[in-house]
Amino acid sequence: MPEPFMEAEQMRRQVGRDVRHTWQFLKFHLRNLSSSNNNLTTVLEDLEHFFRVTSHDLTRLNDVDGFREWREKEAAALSALVQHRLHILQNPPDCPAKKIYCDFKAAGRGIGSQLHHLSYCFLASYGTQRTLILDTKNYNGNPEGLETFFLPLSDTCTSYDKSQMVPPGKKDSLVVRFPSMDRPNPRPNYFPKSIPKDISERLVRLHGDPFAWWMGQFFKYAMxxxxxxxxxxxxxxxxxxxxxxxxxxxxxxxxxxxxxxxxxxxxxxxxxxxxxxxxxxxxxxxxxxxxxxxxxxxxxxxxxxxxxxxxxxxxxxxxxxxxxxxxxxxxxxxxxxxxxxxxxxxxxxxxxxxxxxxxxxxxxxxxxxxxxxxxxVDRDYYFHYEVGNVVKARFPHKPRRPGELEMQEGDEVNRNDLPTHFRKHPSKDNGFLWGRNTRTKKFGYYPVYKTVEVLKRANIQSFEDIDRINKTV
Known part of the structure; x- marks a missing residue:
């Protein structure tokens, strides 16, 4: 066995021992908290160190498992693929091409909310393979808008005819206008919370949060x-x-x-x-x-x-x-x-x-x-107007405390992850999150460790022709 894999196997076994010994420590001291030689603060400090060492070993395992070079190359290659697609969409060889218009200056939105809007515009551009025209002129007193800070989204295809502009949904229209509140009707299946099916296997294998990585690619290009x-x-x-x-x-x-x-x-x-x-x-x-x-x-x-x-x-x-x-x-x-x-x-x-x-x-x-x-410190990553933020129960759960959610294996829990829901049902930082069991229709706190995220994979138009333009990707 090659040396890196031998070290990885040794580290994997070490992590197993870490978990077993941590459980033994916790069980013993919780049963003996009344002892004069023991107190809760000391137990928590020791337990923190137990888990810190285990986390250190897991990080080390990631370094020695023999796949570090693959991860780095695959991360670079997958990002390069998406960035290439965005570049070609924004600089099509046949401009004037079909376009989608997005207004970055809609009233009543702060800049963070505007960035959510920008994400939806990019998703619509990617899903329909239209060139995105982003209007940011005079945003917050900046005559050049976002181009005060960032490169233009396109070098070659920036003009559009307002007289040709129609609401989204008409495939043959030369210019469509994306709605300012990010809710086109019908709602495309490639909107949050989903990732493109054609890169999903590579992305799920590579990244711990595929959706966050996917949205990050649009900001990487735009900024x-x-x-x-x-x-x-x-x-x-x-x-x-x-x-x-x-x-x-x-x-x-x-x-x-x-x-x-x-x-x-x-x-x-x-x-x-x-x-x-x-x-x-x-x-x-x-x-x-x-x-x-x-x-x-x-x-x-x-x-x-x-x-x-x-x-x-x-x-x-x-x-x-x-x-x-x-x-x-x-x-x-x-x-x-x-x-x-x-x-x-x-x-x-x-x-x-x-x-x-x-x-x-x-x-x-x-x-x-x-x-x-x-x-x-408060809640999980959330995206405005997302649909399908769902987890599936890996194991059943029987409530042991008031407010907990009953689950059977295979139940799906909609996390209802709206900001207003968090204010009403804040995370207690105890390993439980708020959600709704879609089978029982009941709300409550569910144990996160017994669930796994259900990732939606959206079919979109093929990028085969665009991918061929760059033979190296």
């Missing part, structure tokens, strides 16, 4: 920085002292607390941050713990400096000031927003709240491309 914005980012990184290792910390409060989110104390965020650094220190020395802070609550800055003096806090004070409600529509606030999202997505670990639309870009393309480097 290719132009030189001016790249220079701004580089200067900001130097001025702030942004360097690895660093944890991205996004704390959004203000208007989100009114309807969707709940207040979460700083200590909850920092517990995740400290967990990352303790895990990292099992593998390497860390001379300085750093966090990059993006927040709309200026009170967090003195609080984190006072309570966690061992951390170097990296942030852009101008960005924090720009998040005040009366400042958000100014041109510079958009620059600060995209810079913050960039730094969050490039951190070694990301701690955030998924109720924040601002996290869409950072979560869709997580730090170093790995979902195990993202921790949400």
């Amino acid at each position: 290719r920085m132009n030189k001016d914005f790249q220079d701004y980012i580089d200067n900001q990184a130097r001025e702030m002292g942004y360097e690895s290792p660093i944890v991205g910390l996004q704390i959004r409060r203000s208007d989100k607390l009114i309807h969707e989110a709940v207040y979460i104390d700083l200590s909850v965020y920092m517990e995740e941050v400290e967990g990352f650094y303790k895990q990292l220190e099992l593998r390497q020395p860390v001379a300085q713990r750093r966090v990059f802070l993006a927040t709309d609550d200026p009170n967090v800055i003195p609080e984190i400096k006072q309570k966690y003096p061992e951390y170097k806090v990296v942030y852009n004070s101008a960005s924090v000031d720009s998040t005040r409600l009366n400042q958000r529509k100014k041109s510079e606030s958009v620059r600060y927003f995209f810079a913050d999202v960039y730094f969050l997505s490039r951190s070694d670990f990301l701690v955030c709240g998924m109720t924040s639309n601002a996290e869409l870009r950072a979560d869709a393309e997580p730090p170093r491309g790995r979902l195990d480097r993202v921790s949400s």
Whole structure:
């Protein structure tokens, strides 16, 4: 047996021993909590270290299982395939081609919500194989719109005739207008929460959250920085002292607390941050713990400096000031927003709240491309107006506490993952999430470890002709 595989087998057995010994430890000490030599705080601290070591071993297993090079090559190849398709759709050889028009300036939407809108526009473009015309001119006081920061979506096919524009649904129309609220009728099967069937096997084999990876590909294409914005980012990184290792910390409060989110104390965020650094220190020395802070609550800055003096806090004070409600529509606030999202997505670990639309870009393309480097303090990744966020029970569950959901093996649970639902039924951070059993029609908290996500795979038009244009993909 080759040496890498031998080491992987040894590590796999070590993980098995880790789990068995952790269970023995937990069972013994819970039964003896009344002992004078024992207390709950000590048991929890020891248990945390047990799991940290097990997590370290799992990470090591990923490094020595012999597939690391394959993962890196496959990730690059699959992304290159999708990026090539997007490039050809946006730069068709036969322009004027069929187009789809998307207005990025719809009233009543914040920038995070607009990015959800952009995602739906891209999905419609991809699913119908139309060139996307994205109108962002004068967005928030920026005459060039998003092109103030990013490269144009197309170099060759940018004009359209408004007189030819019709609502979506007519296949032969030269220009269709995508609805501003992202709800075309009929609703395409390739809308969230699904992935394209033609790349689904490769994607499921490669990635822990295929849907998040899929949505990240659109942002990867749309947010290719132009030189001016790249220079701004580089200067900001130097001025702030942004360097690895660093944890991205996004704390959004203000208007989100009114309807969707709940207040979460700083200590909850920092517990995740400290967990990352303790895990990292099992593998390497860390001379300085750093966090990059993006927040709309200026009170967090003195609080984190006072309570966690061992951390170097990296942030852009101008960005924090720009998040005040009366400042958000100014041109510079958009620059600060995209810079913050960039730094969050490039951190070694990301701690955030998924109720924040601002996290869409950072979560869709997580730090170093790995979902195990993202921790949400409130809820799972969610997409506006998604349909089919369903899990299937791997094992039956009989409720043991009030509010728990009964499940039989094979039952499907709709997670009803709306922001308003989270506010009414927040995660208790105990391994249970809120959902509805589609068989019994009952709502309740279900044990996540007994379920597996049901991934929807959508049939779309063949990209065979487009793929042939680039023989190397």
